Amino acid sequence: SILIMQYILSSIGAHGTQERTLIAVKPDGVQKRLVGEIIKRFEQRGFKLVGMKLLQASEELLAKHYHDLKTKSFYSSLIDYMSSGPVVAMVWEGSNVVKTSRAMVGETNPLDARPGTIRGDFSVDICRNVIHASDSVDGAQREIGLWFQSNELVDWESCLHSNTYQ
Ligand SMILES: Nc1ncnc2c1ncn2[C@@H]1O[C@H](COP(=O)(O)OP(=O)(O)OP(=O)(O)O)[C@@H](O)[C@H]1O
Ligand SMILES: Nc1nc2c(ncn2[C@@H]2O[C@H](COP(=O)(O)OP(=O)(O)O)[C@@H](O)[C@H]2O)c(=O)[nH]1
Numbered sequence: 001s002i003l004i005m006q007y008i009l010s011s012i013g014a015h016g017t018q019e020r021t022l023i024a025v026k027p028d029g030v031q032k033r034l035v036g037e038i039i040k041r042f043e044q045r046g047f048k049l050v051g052m053k054l055l056q057a058s059e060e061l062l063a064k065h066y067h068d069l070k071t072k073s074f075y076s077s078l079i080d081y082m083s084s085g086p087v088v089a090m091v092w093e094g095s096n097v098v099k100t101s102r103a104m105v106g107e108t109n110p111l112d113a114r115p116g117t118i119r120g121d122f123s124v125d126i127c128r129n130v131i132h133a134s135d136s137v138d139g140a141q142r143e144i145g146l147w148f149q150s151n152e153l154v155d156w157e158s159c160l161h162s163n164t165y166q
């Protein structure tokens with residue numbers, strides 16, 4: 001019955017039921033030319049890209065984004081790091097995309113991140129850990145609202161109109 005439900009929802013094009021997450025390639029990831037590799041991993045996993053831009057993040061945006069870390073000792077170095085160069089911000093959509101992308105990204109400290117994860121394959125330093133991924137569905141909604149205007153997000157459907165690519 002879950003399958004029937006999914007079929008009905010997909011056939012009426014119920015985009016609102018699909019989870020979305022904010023992924024950002026951090027300045028070190030852009031420097032290391034990892035943007036294509038990261039996009040490739042999310043595409044191959046079957047997620048759908050619905051928003052993307054390259055930008056130099058303002059301190060104001062980063063302060064909102066990392067609001068929860070304001071009292072941490074590393075906060076100012078984190079803001080310096082995140083504003084040290086351009087970031088590629090993306091919104092990816094799909095079933096369980098928030099949790100799955102955290103698994104694809106790996107542990108915060110790259111030394112704890114398993115090989116096969118993005119951090120585990122491309123970083124060794126927690127201060128240069130390549131990528132950001134929202135850590136909850138609510139957090140993702142908040143972060144997407146900070147980084148994107150709603151008219152920058154594109155709803156599109158594969159022409160086969162099925163779960164072929166999911
Ligand atoms: N102990 C630390 N020393 C230095 N930098 C850290 C440390 N902990 C976290 N950071 C930096 O701050 C970021 C935010 O920490 P957080 O705990 O939110 O990790 P995360 O959720 O894995 O990362 P992100 O929010 O960027 O996806 C980390 O990605 C990392 O760049
Ligand atoms: N220097 C430093 N940076 C940290 C530390 N913890 C987190 N960060 C950075 O802050 C980012 C955001 O932290 P958090 O949201 O907790 O982890 P994430 O979601 O895995 O990125 C991390 O990705 C790191 O870049 C820390 O202990 N020291």
Ligand SMILES: [Mg+2]
Binds near residue numbers: 133135
């Ligand atoms: Mg985090």
